[in-house]
Amino acid sequence: VTELSDLVLEPAEMAELVETLGAIGEQLGGGLVRPVYSSAWALAREQLASWMGAAGLDVREDAVGNLFGRLRGAADARTILTGSHIDTVKLGGKFDGALGVLSALAAVRALAQRVGPPRRSVEVVALCEEEGSRFAASFWGTRGMLGLIDPAELDALRDEDGLTIGEAMAATGFEPDRLAEAVRTDLDAFLELHIEQGRILFDEGVQLGIVETITGIISQLVTVDGQTDHAGTTPMDVRHDALQGAAEMALAITRLAEAEGRPLVATMGKWDVQPGAWNIVPGRVRFWLDIRHPDEATKQRFAETARGQCREIARRRGLRVGSEVLQDVPPMDMDARLKRALAAAADRHGFSHKPMVSGAGHDSQVLARRVPTAMLFVPSVEGRSHSAAEYTTPEDAARGATTLATALHSLAY
Amino acid sequence: VTELSDLVLEPAEMAELVETLGAIGEQLGGGLVRPVYSSAWALAREQLASWMGAAGLDVREDAVGNLFGRLRGAADARTILTGSHIDTVKLGGKFDGALGVLSALAAVRALAQRVGPPRRSVEVVALCEEEGSRFAASFWGTRGMLGLIDPAELDALRDEDGLTIGEAMAATGFEPDRLAEAVRTDLDAFLELHIEQGRILFDEGVQLGIVETITGIISQLVTVDGQTDHAGTTPMDVRHDALQGAAEMALAITRLAEAEGRPLVATMGKWDVQPGAWNIVPGRVRFWLDIRHPDEATKQRFAETARGQCREIARRRGLRVGSEVLQDVPPMDMDARLKRALAAAADRHGFSHKPMVSGAGHDSQVLARRVPTAMLFVPSVEGRSHSAAEYTTPEDAARGATTLATALHSLAY
Numbered sequence: 001v002t003e004l005s006d007l008v009l010e011p012a013e014m015a016e017l018v019e020t021l022g023a024i025g026e027q028l029g030g031g032l033v034r035p036v037y038s039s040a041w042a043l044a045r046e047q048l049a050s051w052m053g054a055a056g057l058d059v060r061e062d063a064v065g066n067l068f069g070r071l072r073g074a075a076d077a078r079t080i081l082t083g084s085h086i087d088t089v090k091l092g093g094k095f096d097g098a099l100g101v102l103s104a105l106a107a108v109r110a111l112a113q114r115v116g117p118p119r120r121s122v123e124v125v126a127l128c129e130e131e132g133s134r135f136a137a138s139f140w141g142t143r144g145m146l147g148l149i150d151p152a153e154l155d156a157l158r159d160e161d162g163l164t165i166g167e168a169m170a171a172t173g174f175e176p177d178r179l180a181e182a183v184r185t186d187l188d189a190f191l192e193l194h195i196e197q198g199r200i201l202f203d204e205g206v207q208l209g210i211v212e213t214i215t216g217i218i219s220q221l222v223t224v225d226g227q228t229d230h231a232g233t234t235p236m237d238v239r240h241d242a243l244q245g246a247a248e249m250a251l252a253i254t255r256l257a258e259a260e261g262r263p264l265v266a267t268m269g270k271w272d273v274q275p276g277a278w279n280i281v282p283g284r285v286r287f288w289l290d291i292r293h294p295d296e297a298t299k300q301r302f303a304e305t306a307r308g309q310c311r312e313i314a315r316r317r318g319l320r321v322g323s324e325v326l327q328d329v330p331p332m333d334m335d336a337r338l339k340r341a342l343a344a345a346a347d348r349h350g351f352s353h354k355p356m357v358s359g360a361g362h363d364s365q366v367l368a369r370r371v372p373t374a375m376l377f378v379p380s381v382e383g384r385s386h387s388a389a390e391y392t393t394p395e396d397a398a399r400g401a402t403t404l405a406t407a408l409h410s411l412a413y
Numbered sequence: 414v415t416e417l418s419d420l421v422l423e424p425a426e427m428a429e430l431v432e433t434l435g436a437i438g439e440q441l442g443g444g445l446v447r448p449v450y451s452s453a454w455a456l457a458r459e460q461l462a463s464w465m466g467a468a469g470l471d472v473r474e475d476a477v478g479n480l481f482g483r484l485r486g487a488a489d490a491r492t493i494l495t496g497s498h499i500d501t502v503k504l505g506g507k508f509d510g511a512l513g514v515l516s517a518l519a520a521v522r523a524l525a526q527r528v529g530p531p532r533r534s535v536e537v538v539a540l541c542e543e544e545g546s547r548f549a550a551s552f553w554g555t556r557g558m559l560g561l562i563d564p565a566e567l568d569a570l571r572d573e574d575g576l577t578i579g580e581a582m583a584a585t586g587f588e589p590d591r592l593a594e595a596v597r598t599d600l601d602a603f604l605e606l607h608i609e610q611g612r613i614l615f616d617e618g619v620q621l622g623i624v625e626t627i628t629g630i631i632s633q634l635v636t637v638d639g640q641t642d643h644a645g646t647t648p649m650d651v652r653h654d655a656l657q658g659a660a661e662m663a664l665a666i667t668r669l670a671e672a673e674g675r676p677l678v679a680t681m682g683k684w685d686v687q688p689g690a691w692n693i694v695p696g697r698v699r700f701w702l703d704i705r706h707p708d709e710a711t712k713q714r715f716a717e718t719a720r721g722q723c724r725e726i727a728r729r730r731g732l733r734v735g736s737e738v739l740q741d742v743p744p745m746d747m748d749a750r751l752k753r754a755l756a757a758a759a760d761r762h763g764f765s766h767k768p769m770v771s772g773a774g775h776d777s778q779v780l781a782r783r784v785p786t787a788m789l790f791v792p793s794v795e796g797r798s799h800s801a802a803e804y805t806t807p808e809d810a811a812r813g814a815t816t817l818a819t820a821l822h823s824l825a826y
Contacts, residue, residue, distance in 0.1 A: 230773060230796075234678070236671050237671070247681075248664050250657070250660035251664050254654075254661075262648045266649070267694055270689050270690060278683045280682050358645075383647060
């Protein structure tokens with residue numbers, strides 16, 4: 001008989017795991033650099049493999065570079081998978097991705113050592129690449145597992161040094177032409193614990209978030225064309241200043257987004273003002289517009305309203321405006337049965353939780369295309385993310401791992 | 414007795430001068446590259462020296478690289494100077510600066526050949542460097558003539574290849590340590606003809622502009638600081654998005670400037686949005702704010718109002734804002750007697766003219782600190798400037814040169 005206490009993970013254990021893994025790739029001055037197929041990345045995998053082996057898990061890597069630790073079940077054929085990614089953005093923190101891998105390790109290790117063999121097999125996974133910070137290869141590990149990598153990507157994707165991702169794989173001991181062997185068809189469920197990367201749980205003092213939906217994203221490049229002129233000799237009333245128009249568009253879109261309210265977000269994070277001289281009226285401005293909402297129809301309606309506002313502002317100012325859709329990712333709902341399993345697990349321990357939208361993309365949104373999937377969020381202190389300041393308290397991390405262990409127990413035993 | 418017709422310059426003569434000089438440094442696809450101390454610049458000076466010599470002028474260059482052609486007067490000691498600069502901005506046109514040099518040449522050549530020796534000496538000048546397009550050495554030639562070059566600039570100013578301006582001088586045959594010899598103390602007047610570089614004369618169909626004042630400029634670097642956040646996980650209502658604030662500031666400043674009306678102009682031509690990723694909320698935005706007005710008090714008041722608006726927007730959005738003054742140049746009034754001489758000359762030929770503000774900086778604003786100075790504007794077709802599309806009709810150019818010759822005649826004979 002399993003005691004509830006058998007499923008409890010302690011803050012100290014979580015803190016030690018985070019610090020040990022987080023020392024690999026850490027830079028002087030803070031921040032991690034652990035891109036896929038780098039030496040720091042390989043060291044992190046060795047550390048994880050060592051922990052998995054010591055816990056009695058069967059350790060295996062696949063052709064793309066994902067690392068697995070399997071707790072074999074009596075009915076061995078099908079698998080419940082849990083984990084996250086171990087690559088980091090440049091100068092990222094010790095929690096994004098890593099905490100999901102380490103929580104999975106701690107949870108499955110506790111099940112192995114305190115409860116014993118499950119009925120269904122449970123596997124910890126360290127996914128090799130999610131962030132796309134070395135190559136434009138987001139969700140590389142997950143796509144490898146689902147057969148969604150186009151072989152042409154092996155030669156097409158290059159890092160800053162010009163190395164292709166295929167060459168980087170080969171240099172790390174992987175065989176790019178065996179990619180197809182990474183495909184998994186035995187997965188019954190995927191559970192991913194992840195830091196929220198926002199400040200909603202932190203601000204509201206809620207201990208866990210159970211993701212309802214991973215948000216939809218539409219990313220557009222907006223180009224505003226006017227006329228370059230001399231900044232001294234061209235009166236304001238005859239200018240066709242692309243920057244004046246782009247600033248008015250940015251403010252209008254911000255106000256529309258503020259009026260729409262949560263969970264809609266609109267971000268204009270990248271700007272290119274040409275010719276870019278202090279004494280020349282800008283003739284062309286390009287800005288990148290990222291709009292996110294968990295409801296596809298709302299996302300598309302807002303994007304169209306934003307485009308309409310831009311056209312109206314351009315017309316009034318004698319400018320031209322065009323927008324190019326760079327990426328249009330629909331929202332992805334999480335699996336109802338797995339969400340209930342996570343909520344029931346949190347309830348058993350008396351942890352507060354709330355349904356949430358994930359505003360960030362995650363491996364789960366790719367896996368959910370083929371495998372029932374759910375995500376558990378733990379609080380990010382002050383919402384900091386993609387930064388050395390990223391932090392989740394050991395107590396919150398332990399509540400997350402405990403909930404994960406309890407949910408896995410309910411699914412696998 | 415001088416006939417009025419002796420002072421008339423013909424469109425064909427002006428067109429030929431412009432095309433001949435404008436072929437030197439012209440690029441495939443259009444646009445001139447003729448930066449100071451380059452081979453194209455040296456060729457342009459040789460062409461001018463040849464024309465000056467053929468017209469019977471005494472040709473001389475000074476230690477900094479200005480080229481002079483002197484029509485010696487009976488009372489030789491004092492000089493009336495006329496001309497402009499022969500360097501160009503990168504891919505600039507054939508008229509900016511050059512037309513002032515060529516009009517001076519044509520006018521003084523006509524006086525020499527048709528009227529004879531003047532009472533006071535008249536000199537044509539091709540100033541060596543005004544634009545600062547190779548080195549940050551604006552008004553270099555003019556400053557050399559007034560002893561306003563700091564010798565430290567010789568080693569401090571470098572071009573894109575890392576060459577100092579002193580090294581570039583030496584490579585072109587000038588001796589940087591003889592700079593002081595370029596100083597002139599014999600100047601009684603300076604007349605500069607220049608293209609308007611704006612579209613006021615063109616739009617209004619007025620043939621000549623007589624500059625009242627060269628505008629004052631205050632150039633500031635505005636820095637808006639907020640907080641970098643994840644573009645997906647940070648709700649709009651908790652963001653401190655520096656770009657949202659900067660866009661609102663840009664729009665507010667634009668509206669203030671539009672409300673103030675001519676001749677005030679405000680330009681935000683250069684932007685730096687950090688970290689500059691499409692999926693990160695901008696934490697810092699810097700923009701360059703250029704404000705111009707011919708009245709110093711109005712210029713300073715507007716700059717303070719703009720700063721106040723920025724502070725108010727930053728406060729409301731939870732951002733910080735600071736501004737650094739990069740350049741604060743007071744307006745410079747032109748000499749009343751010389752303006753009257755130009756107006757009277759235009760009237761004698763029946764050319765329409767109007768008083769104007771120069772919104773651009775010119776050599777005249779530096780010379781005016783020590784020497785009575787006036788400027789004559791000719792129309793720029795569609796106001797185009799600093800571009801291969803820069804154009805002034807031969808007829809307009811001839812009216813300018815004719816007016817200049819007539820004014821010089823009234824001053825020197």
